[in-house]
Amino acid sequence: ARLPGPLLPPAAPDRDNQGRMRHTVRAWLARPGADYRRPARQLAQHLTRTGEHADYEVSGRGRALDASKPSASLQETVDRLVRRGHLAAASGRRILELVTVLEEVAERVAEPVGRERFTQLAAEVDWAEQVLSHTTQGRRVG
Secondary structure, eight states: OOOOOOOOOOOOTTOGGGHHHHHHHHHHHTSTTOOOHHHHHHHHHHHHHHHHHHHHHHHSOOOOOOTTOHHHHHHHHHHHHHHTTSSOHHHHHHHHHHHHHHHHHHHTSSOOOOHHHHHHHHHHHHHHHHHHHHHTTTOOOO
């Protein structure tokens, strides 16, 4: 008897632009014994772009992405959002840690991850996207 495979929470209806990434993650999760290096790299880059978009929406000026090293650009973005009061420092640290873990998975610095761990990482990316989307709503963190 097999347990059903891990699933991501359903997508929010107003997040059409993230549907393609969500579809890609689901496709990778459907592959038994998949190598998650490439999708981990895609998730790290996607999260970096999401952070850049949030920074652009808040400050009116975005920064170019360095696709080879997503966390370098994201560090600056998170620092600006925290400094301006649009992102809690603890949330910013967790987002940066998440991108670092994804980069380690992509580069095989860490042990290869299994399906369940990759599902958890993908769900954390979803959380990070939600946190970053709140920065564009004009609310400042106290």
